Amino acid sequence: xxxxxxxxxxxxxxxxxxxxxxxxxxxxxxxxxxxxxxxxxxxxxxxxxxxxxxxxxxxxxxxxxxxxxxxxxxxxxxxxxxxxxxxxxxxxxxxxxxxxxxxxxxxxxxxxxxxxxxxxxxxxxxxxxxxxxxxxxxxxxxxxxxxxxxxxxxxxxxxxxxxxxxxxxxxxxxxxxxxxxxxxxxxxxxxxxxxxxxxxxxxxxxxxxxxxxxxxxxxxxxxxxxxxxxxxxxxxxxxxxxxxxxxxxxxxxxxxxxxxxxxxxxxxxxxxxxxxxxxxxxxxxxxxxxxxxxxxxxxxxxxxxxxxxxxxxxxxxxxxxxxxxxxxxxxxxxx
Numbered sequence: 035x036x037x038x039x040x041x042x043x044x045x046x047x048x049x050x051x052x053x054x055x056x057x058x059x060x061x062x063x064x065x066x067x068x069x070x071x072x073x074x075x076x077x078x079x080x081x082x083x084x085x086x087x088x089x090x091x092x093x094x095x096x097x098x099x100x101x102x103x104x105x106x107x108x109x110x111x112x113x114x115x116x117x118x119x120x121x122x123x124x125x126x127x128x129x130x131x132x133x134x135x136x137x138x139x140x141x142x143x144x145x146x147x148x149x150x151x152x153x154x155x156x157x158x159x160x161x162x163x164x165x166x167x168x169x170x171x172x173x174x175x176x177x178x179x180x181x182x183x184x185x186x187x188x189x190x191x192x193x194x195x196x197x198x199x200x201x202x203x204x205x206x207x208x209x210x211x212x213x214x215x216x217x218x219x220x221x222x223x224x225x226x227x228x229x230x231x232x233x234x235x236x237x238x239x240x241x242x243x244x245x246x247x248x249x250x251x252x253x254x255x256x257x258x259x260x261x262x263x264x265x266x267x268x269x270x271x272x273x274x275x276x277x278x279x280x281x282x283x284x285x286x287x288x289x290x291x292x293x294x295x296x297x298x299x300x301x302x303x304x305x306x307x308x309x310x311x312x313x314x315x316x317x318x319x320x321x322x323x324x325x326x327x328x329x330x331x332x333x334x335x336x337x338x339x340x341x342x343x344x345x346x347x348x349x350x351x352x353x354x355x356x357x358x359x360x361x362x363x364x365x366x367x368x369x
Contacts, residue, residue, distance in 0.1 A: 063132030064112040065363040067098055072106025073334040079107050079325065080139040082159065084114030085147035085174045086124045089309035091357060092349040094145055095366040096312060097321055099344035102368060105322065110135045113363055114149075122361045125354075127180075133158035140167065141329050145307060147174035148192075156187055163205055166297025168328035170321070173246070173307030176202040177210035199255070205291045206303045207258040208251055214283055215247030215266040218352075221274065222246050222306060223267055224285050224317075227260040235261055235288070235302065235323045238338035242320065243272040244311030251283045251305075256291070260284035262304070262320075286320065288327075300328045309349035315341050345369060 069075060079101060083094045091113055098109035112132045116123035128150045136142060136158050151159070156179075163169065171178075177192035178201050192209045194200035199209030215222065224242035226233070248264040264285030267274040286304040293299070302324040311317045318341035326335045350358055 062364060063115070064110055064135065065366050067102040067109040067111070067366075067368050069102045069106040069108045070104075072104065073326075073331065074101065074105045074107030077107050077140045077329060077331075078110065078135075078138060079141045079143060080110045080112065080135045081143045081145070082112050082130060082133070082136075083145050084124055084127070084130055084149055085145060086127075086354050086357075087147065088145075088173055088307055088352050089349045089357065090145040090172070090307070091122050091124055091361070092347075093307070093309040093312045094143065096343065096345075096347045097143070097318070099366075099368060100318060100341055101322060101325060103344050104340040104342065107325075110139075111363060111366055114146075115363075120362065121359070122357075122363060124357050128152060130155055136162040141325060142167070142169050143325070144169060144171040144175045144178065145173065146178045148180035149178060150181055151179075153187065156190075160190075163201075163291070163299075164293030164295050166293070166295055166299045168300040168330075169205070169291070169302070170324050170328050171206045171301070171303045172321075173249075173305055174210075176206055176208050176249070176303070176305065178202060203255050206301060207254045207256065207287055207289050208303070208305075211250040211252055213247050214250035214280060215264075215277075217247045218245075219270070220247055220277060220280075221267045221270045221272075222248050222285060223265040223272070223276070224262045224306065225265070227263045227284065230259075230261040233261050234332035234335050235286075235320065235327050237323055237335045239319050239323065240316045242306075242311075242314055242316045244306050244308055244314055244317055245270055246285075246306040246308040246311050248280075248283050248285060249305035254284060254287055254289070256289050258284075258287045258289040260287045262286035264305070286324075300330070302328050308352060310352075312347065312349075 190201040197204040202209035
């Protein structure tokens with residue numbers, strides 16, 4: 035009887051200690067993955083996530099876990115969130131809380147689409163962009179913003195005329211043009227661009243295949259240098275033949291961007307990024323290497339970087355509105 039009473043009291047008195055922690059976690063704008071040992075120790079990567087179609091809300095947490103667990107980086111995940119529920123909601127285009135984390139970031143990984151963030155949030159992204167610190171950007175980030183009318187932020191929209199192509203073209207190298215491969219019908223094979231076989235970002239990277247379709251490119255802006263060439267395949271399997279009627283397009287490139295502070299930043303952009311692409315270890319390795327390179331850590335790129343998946347990775351099919359419901363940022367904590 036005494037033992038039972040003691041156990042009951044221990045349980046009751048433990049509740050006030052646990053409850054505040056749970057409440058605090060629920061109010062966090064994002065989630066931080068503390069890195070283990072590795073060359074990334076002491077470096078902070080901030081992921082800015084919000085696209086309605088390609089399940090970046092599932093793929094980017096997996097990439098962050100790989101960078102944290104296998105390579106030692108501290109990773110902060112910031113999501114598009116529903117303002118009422120606090121749940122991850124890619125369909126909410128005007129809210130990515132927690133962007134103050136960019137103030138001490140060593141790298142921004144960007145995977146967003148047609149966002150219309152309030153001025154305070156957008157300014158944090160612009161402040162980072164102008165700081166000379168590096169950027170790694172995926173797929174729909176070429177058309178990251180879609181401000182309309184007389185908004186003072188409209189110059190960063192994907193159709194902007196000054197700067198031409200807005201943020202995507204001015205900062206990342208290209209804006210949205212069109213699907214080149216037939217969307218969801220023709221997949222992508224990616225191989226090194228001519229003369230780029232020994233680029234540090236391609237260290238240990240073999241032939242890449244992904245269900246992404248190739249995006250059309252006009253001409254890349256500034257000093258952009260293609261490092262991967264995308265071949266349009268006739269189907270959605272890795273061994274499907276190339277559609278020879280469609281010319282190749284760059285699907286990954288490097289460039290620099292110099293903002294208002296006058297400091298050039300390293301930029302890596304890929305138009306791949308379908309959540310299914312991350313099932314290919316060579317694509318994961320490309321992204322890990324790109325993060326090292328962007329931060330000037332190319333000498334630390336492993337001969338063959340560890341990109342083993344951390345936990346289950348089974349993203350939902352791509353498509354508008356088809357995201358996994360009821361997810362909070364803290365659900366992506368490292369177990």
